Amino acid sequence: MKIIVIGGGAAGFFTAINIAEKHPEYNVCILEKTRKLLSKVKVSGGGRCNVTNERSRPSELVRFYPRGSKKLHQVFKRFSTTDMVTWLSKRGIETKAEEDQRMFPMSNSSQTIIDCFLKQAARFKVSILQNETLTALNQTGNQWQVTTTNQIYEADKVVIATGSSPSTWKVLEQVGLAITPIVPSLFTFNIKDERIKHLPGISFAEARVKIAGSKLEENGPLLITHWGLSGPVILKLSAWGAYELESKTYQFDILVNFVGGLAPDEVRKHLVQYREANPKRKVINYPLFDVPKRFWDSIISCCCIASETPFSELSKKQLNKLVEELAQGKYVVHGKSTFKDEFVTAGGVKLSEVDLETFECKRFPNLYIAGEVLDIDALTGGFNFQACWSAGWIISESI
Ligand SMILES: Cc1cc2nc3c(=O)[nH]c(=O)nc-3n(C[C@H](O)[C@H](O)[C@H](O)COP(=O)(O)OP(=O)(O)OC[C@H]3O[C@@H](n4cnc5c(N)ncnc54)[C@H](O)[C@@H]3O)c2cc1C
Structure with missing residues (x-):
């Protein structure tokens, strides 16, 4: 049996080495473009x-996949995050979970995973051909003809x-095959705004960000960068809103709550109480709600509060503005930037084309x-790789 896997990346390798390990009699070959x-x-x-995530219950995992979601429940039931941890451990790779449940090799080096995959490929005699770009795929009876930039191959089964x-x-x-249009996911927001221009590196442990005029709203850590806003809360919005934000050509307004999602009324109440208890304290010297001092200075200046102003002399207008800046600061987004650590594309071969019990195409037998x-696609946290591992494992079982 000749099996050709197109693509020498995460999914291609994991699929090929598992097929070859289970079926030493098969001829398994990876064709890689680069x-x-x-x-x-x-x-x-x-x-x-970030090889996988510590969360293991399928019902919990699926919540991290804007595209895929509930359909992946059965997939993770077959091969979950814990199965990947065990798979690696059996091959000598120990992993560790960080506080946020992301999992990494104990070595803290991606090369450990690469070395493991290359070793498995050599051990089970997976042949690897590089500089081979797939240019056409044709069904010939039950077989597949794979045309690359170099030659034509015949295969019993093909994995894309x-x-x-x-x-x-x-x-x-x-x-x-039907393809859902491709758009970027996991990007950061470009914002040019005096209030945050001088504050790159400042972060907020818990912010709430809403896309104005949309239902999109997320919470989580927020980071001010040189080009705008980033951090988990922004990446989540970019993933869940991948198509909606693309339709807005990445031009939209956001409302940022820098104070853990505290409602404006609550923020006001707290400020008024503080004013009553500390009338003589200068506003500039007492950042409330644990916001970073430099951010407090910036919004104090934007609220036209002079550096000498004590809490007792805050005008109604200034107080209102301060509440707004803390709980509903409006920022104009004009474009996106690629997140340096992880970006993916939303879209691709429609899941309705594939039987998720086997990852074989429903209308094209022997094509996986x-x-x-x-x-x-998923949020950050090792979930994107996990989708590759689960699919690769299921294909190897099915083949
Ligand atoms: C900078 C960065 C960091 C990331 N970090 C993480 C992380 O820590 N954890 C996580 O879960 N996810 C992470 N991701 C996402 C993750 O890398 C992807 O989800 C994952 O690599 C997808 O695996 P894949 O095998 O489907 O594709 P790829 O890994 O991209 O592999 C596809 C391969 O196919 C080859 N190819 C393409 N076309 C052809 C062709 N026509 N013929 C032959 N070969 C072809 C390509 O050259 C490539 O080698 C990160 C992504 C980026 C960009």
């Missing part, structure tokens, strides 16, 4: 590879694991699809 193997694994997690590759989606469209090429 000269590099597992290049995204190498740079993943800032070079540490080409990640985010526009030219490959075109090839798959030519085969007849795994990884980012599918219309599955």
